[in-house]
Amino acid sequence: MFLTYLRRELRRRGKAALVVASGLALGIALVIVVSSVSTGMKRAQDEVLESLYGLGTDMTVTKAQQPPEEEERSRRPRFRFDAGQGGEEQSNERLAVQGFQTLGADTVGTIAEQDGVAAAVGGLSLNSVTVDGEFTPGEPRGRGGPGEPAGGVEGGGADFRVDTYTLYGTDVRTPGLGPLTSSAITDGRGFQEDETGADVAVVDSAHARSEDIAVGDILDITGTGFEVVGIATADSGQPAAQVYIPLERAQELADAGDAITTVYVRATDSQRIEDVESAVLKEVPGTTVTTSADLAKTVSGSLGTAADLAEGVGRWLSYAVLAAAFLVAGLLTSSAVGRRVREFGTLKALGWRSGRVTRQVMGESLANGLLGGGLGIALGCAVAYAVTVAGPTLTASLGAAPGTATAGPGPARGAGRLLEQEGERALEIALTAPVDLRVIASAVALAVAGGLVAGAFGAWRAARLRPAEALRRVA
Amino acid sequence: MYRLTGVTKRYARGEKSVHALDGVDLTVEDGERLVVQGPTGGGKSTFLQMLGGLDRPTSGSVELDGTDLARLGESKLTRLRAERIGFVFQGFNLIPTLTARENVETALVPLGVKAAARRRRAAEALESVGLGERLGHLPGEMSGGQQQRVAIARALVKQPDVLLADEPTGNLDESMRDEVMEVLEGRWRTHGLTFVLVTHDSAIARRATRVATVRNGRLTTERVDRPEGGAAGRSGGMAGGAARR
Numbered sequence: 001m002f003l004t005y006l007r008r009e010l011r012r013r014g015k016a017a018l019v020v021a022s023g024l025a026l027g028i029a030l031v032i033v034v035s036s037v038s039t040g041m042k043r044a045q046d047e048v049l050e051s052l053y054g055l056g057t058d059m060t061v062t063k064a065q066q067p068p069e070e071e072e073r074s075r076r077p078r079f080r081f082d083a084g085q086g087g088e089e090q091s092n093e094r095l096a097v098q099g100f101q102t103l104g105a106d107t108v109g110t111i112a113e114q115d116g117v118a119a120a121v122g123g124l125s126l127n128s129v130t131v132d133g134e135f136t137p138g139e140p141r142g143r144g145g146p147g148e149p150a151g152g153v154e155g156g157g158a159d160f161r162v163d164t165y166t167l168y169g170t171d172v173r174t175p176g177l178g179p180l181t182s183s184a185i186t187d188g189r190g191f192q193e194d195e196t197g198a199d200v201a202v203v204d205s206a207h208a209r210s211e212d213i214a215v216g217d218i219l220d221i222t223g224t225g226f227e228v229v230g231i232a233t234a235d236s237g238q239p240a241a242q243v244y245i246p247l248e249r250a251q252e253l254a255d256a257g258d259a260i261t262t263v264y265v266r267a268t269d270s271q272r273i274e275d276v277e278s279a280v281l282k283e284v285p286g287t288t289v290t291t292s293a294d295l296a297k298t299v300s301g302s303l304g305t306a307a308d309l310a311e312g313v314g315r316w317l318s319y320a321v322l323a324a325a326f327l328v329a330g331l332l333t334s335s336a337v338g339r340r341v342r343e344f345g346t347l348k349a350l351g352w353r354s355g356r357v358t359r360q361v362m363g364e365s366l367a368n369g370l371l372g373g374g375l376g377i378a379l380g381c382a383v384a385y386a387v388t389v390a391g392p393t394l395t396a397s398l399g400a401a402p403g404t405a406t407a408g409p410g411p412a413r414g415a416g417r418l419l420e421q422e423g424e425r426a427l428e429i430a431l432t433a434p435v436d437l438r439v440i441a442s443a444v445a446l447a448v449a450g451g452l453v454a455g456a457f458g459a460w461r462a463a464r465l466r467p468a469e470a471l472r473r474v475a
Numbered sequence: 476m477y478r479l480t481g482v483t484k485r486y487a488r489g490e491k492s493v494h495a496l497d498g499v500d501l502t503v504e505d506g507e508r509l510v511v512q513g514p515t516g517g518g519k520s521t522f523l524q525m526l527g528g529l530d531r532p533t534s535g536s537v538e539l540d541g542t543d544l545a546r547l548g549e550s551k552l553t554r555l556r557a558e559r560i561g562f563v564f565q566g567f568n569l570i571p572t573l574t575a576r577e578n579v580e581t582a583l584v585p586l587g588v589k590a591a592a593r594r595r596r597a598a599e600a601l602e603s604v605g606l607g608e609r610l611g612h613l614p615g616e617m618s619g620g621q622q623q624r625v626a627i628a629r630a631l632v633k634q635p636d637v638l639l640a641d642e643p644t645g646n647l648d649e650s651m652r653d654e655v656m657e658v659l660e661g662r663w664r665t666h667g668l669t670f671v672l673v674t675h676d677s678a679i680a681r682r683a684t685r686v687a688t689v690r691n692g693r694l695t696t697e698r699v700d701r702p703e704g705g706a707a708g709r710s711g712g713m714a715g716g717a718a719r720r
């Protein structure tokens with residue numbers, strides 16, 4: 001009887017059911033859209049992060065930023081030019097460690113030993129700065145006579161150009177981790193694992209294009225010739241560096257001993273990232289650990305804004321709509337019971353227990369909820385699909401280059417800024433709105449919850465109804 | 476069968492309260508046919524509710540075969556309604572989305588009758604009220620008389636001990652009234668069950684064993700002597716004894 005009655009009610013009062021259901025459907029669809037768009041945002045952010053760190057990097061470890069000290073400042077590159085009479089062309093290339101902060105190579109081993117670490121690899125980020133041009137000394141002027149200025153130098157000057165590019169020393173023995181993994185070799189080959197001391201280089205495709213570099217060319221890096229063996233193209237956005245060379249060679253050229261700037265770490269599973277982070281901070285003091293979650297916070301631009309919107313306003317809006325839909329569904333169900341007082345009173349007069357009447361009301365409401373869930377899922381998926389097809393483009397900017405992702409505004413960084421490559425990394429990413437099974441499952445759960453909540457309103461009213469109502473309300 | 480003692484029902488209405496029933500004493504014998512008459516608002520429906528265990532008196536007791544309905548727990552009372560009491564309402568009170576047969580089945584649901592038996596018994600009950608051809612019809616597809624016959628089938632399908640009917644023909648025009656009364660009278664004659672029937676129809680009243688009048692919450696009865704053949708005659712005035720002392 002329960003099912004027969006339920007089926008009959010739904011079929012013959014379909015319109016009323018549809019009203020309740022479509023309210024719920026709207027709320028559920030909104031939840032689906034918001035959460036799928038958020039997922040899409042997250043994916044877009046992951047893509048941004050991957051382009052910087054390479055696939056599978058869960059965190060990076062860098063030396064903690066400290067105010068530069070005297071000793072350190074002296075390590076900054078100095079350019080010396082002769083200001084000879086002739087003003088002839090001079091050129092000078094310097095390699096500087098990005099951020100000037102380095103870690104010892106043993107850090108990699110220490111980190112790799114921590115529980116939960118699947119792999120760790122070190123790398124050295126350098127900036128190459130070339131200054132070339134003419135430098136002319138000034139003419140002494142004025143004799144210091146009465147009424148004349150106290151003499152000085154006049155007309156001295158320099159006419160020079162500054163070229164910079166980023167250079168990354170990569171550990172060729174661990175090709176599976178590190179920034180180069182987010183680029184594909186599109187010409188030539190990648191590094192071989194035995195090329196630790198070889199003078200070979202892989203050049204980013206964009207840099208190769210602008211500098212007219214091809215596989216087989218010899219690249220001059222502070223006087224040493226490196227053979228270009230491959231061209232790498234970043235999977236999306238900007239590459240981590242413009243030129244890649246073996247780590248050991250980079251350390252020698254920069255006179256950096258066995259120093260590295262960044263350790264790239266992959267955790268055994270993403271649940272353990274936090275454990276690893278605290279272990280590293282404990283075992284290797286004076287470091288900054290940047291997890292992908294930290295880095296995601298530095299993503300700005302329309303992606304950042306949209307992600308914030310989806311996370312904040314969108315989520316609250318969908319909850320609010322959902323709550324409203326629940327409430328409206330509840331009131332509609334309650335008023336439907338109100339219109340059926342005589343019907344339910346009659347059933348009670350016939351000896352139906354309150355529980356049986358209540359169950360009937362709940363059953364109808366649950367069916368409405370499921371109908372709403374079905375409609376909502378269909379609507380939500382349709383909208384999510386439309387978003388994916390339309391694929392609105394978002395731009396993402398990252399505040400800082402790898403290794404300085406958490407850099408604070410240290411004092412006295414003046415000239416250093418140029419070398420630190422603080423330029424924004426901007427990426428364009430098409431937004432998708434993937435609907436995963438978890439979202440569908442929670443939509444179904446919401447539908448059931450909505451049905452139960454609405455049903456509870458009605459059931460409460462139906463349960464309190466006296467059987468005498470059957471006689472009372474005569475049409 | 477029934478023994479009512481000092482049954483009073485008060486409804487609070489705003490500041491003052493209404494005495495829908497005011498100290499009703501009455502005994503109803505097994506197999507009796509009691510017709511209840513009286514002005515609108517006199518308390519007839521309230522009286523029927525007391526008999527049917529639909530509501531509890533404010534004070535007094537309603538004993539059905541020794542069980543006081545006023546003091547029976549809710550679930551026992553529900554069970555008693557399901558098993559022993561059949562109701563017929565003025566407004567038919569059929570469930571509009573269920574077919575005639577399903578409506579009749581609803582009376583068997585609380586008794587735990589299995590689906591197949593339920594369907595069979597519902598069909599038989601409908602046949603006995605002359606609606607064997609209408610099992611699958613919805614209330615909206617039937618005349619008022621037919622709907623009330625479905626309601627009668629619903630009330631009788633469980634073979635109750637008491638049939639309570641509150642103005643069963645009140646919403647029907649003359650021809651339908653006859654068709655419904657015919658069915659009720661047929662049952663009246665053939666079954667040994669107790670009838671309590673609220674009606675304004677004096678023709679029906681004449682065929683009752685006793686007529687009760689409810690006015691301002693007070694009930695009086697008079698016995699009706701029925702000569703053989705059904706022609707109603709009234710004699711003996713208050714032979715049944717005034718219930719109200």
Ligand SMILES: Nc1ncnc2c1ncn2[C@@H]1O[C@H](COP(=O)(O)OP(=O)(O)O)[C@@H](O)[C@H]1O
Pocket residue numbers: 472486487488493494495513514515516517518519520521522
């Ligand atoms: N649920 C109720 N609340 C308040 N007053 C009621 C209620 N039911 C009945 N009454 C009042 O009790 C009196 C008797 O009503 P009722 O038994 O329906 O009379 P009848 O059926 O004879 O027309 C009337 O005055 C009516 O207004």
Ligand SMILES: [Mg+2]
Pocket residue numbers: 519520521641
């Ligand atoms: Mg009445």
